[in-house]
Amino acid sequence: xxxxxxxxxxxxxxxxxxxxxxxxxxxxxxxxxxxxxxxxxxxxxxxxxxxxxxxxxxxxxxxxxxxxxxxxxxxxxxxxxxxxxxxxxxxxxxxxxxxxxxxxxxxxxxxxxx
Amino acid sequence: xxxxxxxxxxxxxxxxxxxxxxxxxxxxxxxxxxxxxxxxxxxxxxxxxxxxxxxxxxxxxxxxxxxxxxxxxxxxxxxxxxxxxxxxxxxxxxxxxxxxxxxxxxxxxxxxxx
Numbered sequence: 001x002x003x004x005x006x007x008x009x010x011x012x013x014x015x016x017x018x019x020x021x022x023x024x025x026x027x028x029x030x031x032x033x034x035x036x037x038x039x040x041x042x043x044x045x046x047x048x049x050x051x052x053x054x055x056x057x058x059x060x061x062x063x064x065x066x067x068x069x070x071x072x073x074x075x076x077x078x079x080x081x082x083x084x085x086x087x088x089x090x091x092x093x094x095x096x097x098x099x100x101x102x103x104x105x106x107x108x109x110x111x112x113x114x
Numbered sequence: 115x116x117x118x119x120x121x122x123x124x125x126x127x128x129x130x131x132x133x134x135x136x137x138x139x140x141x142x143x144x145x146x147x148x149x150x151x152x153x154x155x156x157x158x159x160x161x162x163x164x165x166x167x168x169x170x171x172x173x174x175x176x177x178x179x180x181x182x183x184x185x186x187x188x189x190x191x192x193x194x195x196x197x198x199x200x201x202x203x204x205x206x207x208x209x210x211x212x213x214x215x216x217x218x219x220x221x222x223x224x225x226x227x228x
Contacts, residue, residue, distance in 0.1 A: 006156075033216070035218075041220065041221075042118075042120075042202065042218045042219055042220040042221050043157075043202065043218040044218075045216075045217075088154075090156050090157070092156075092216075094216075102147055102159050102162045103147070103159075103204075103216055104159065105149075105156035105157045105158070106156050107155055107156045108154070108155065108156045110154070
């Protein structure tokens with residue numbers, strides 16, 4: 001089945017450690033995104049990539065890093081520089097054209113810093 | 115970062131009632147999307163709107179793209195318990211060079227009492 005897969009679903013990290021969240025899609029989508037969701041808040045854009053080997057900062061990129069070496073994959077690293085990393089992280093993808101297109105989401109990864 | 119104004123923040127209704135929620139922005143959008151999110155899951159796309167004035171239905175759901183391109187509403191008719199969740203609007207703009215960048219509303223929490 002075509003879709004977008006995030007792993008793991010739950011992740012625990014000790015303070016001071018970096019951790020990488022996986023996002024894979026087999027929809028042949030060019031664009032991929034990472035969002036952060038906190039309780040009672042909307043989705044805030046961390047990073048997005050419109051094409052392989054290119055990505056741009058979103059609204060809250062500090063303390064995060066990404067790579068886009070393959071079209072199918074857009075991993076997010078939460079670094080020790082992120083002051084408040086506990087949150088629900090959502091990855092999405094969409095086709096990248098000048099036409100209007102929808103974004104589809106993965107199931108999310110809940111990161112807890114202990 | 116940019117966020118859309120979504121209202122109401124929460125709604126508590128009886129099964130069978132109709133529901134209406136809306137999103138407004140100071141910016142013009144060329145796409146409006148409506149998503150539903152169940153607890154601990156990623157948002158699922160409900161309706162996509164591409165033209166000003168467009169009215170689109172998906173079962174008991176109806177959404178409209180405002181004529182000014184700065185707002186959209188979602189109606190749910192004859193609500194049922196499984197409608198419970200958080201509903202998000204999202205707008206896409208290609209202005210300012212940020213092609214395919216999605217901006218999300220703050221969400222409307224819907225609770226339906228049987």
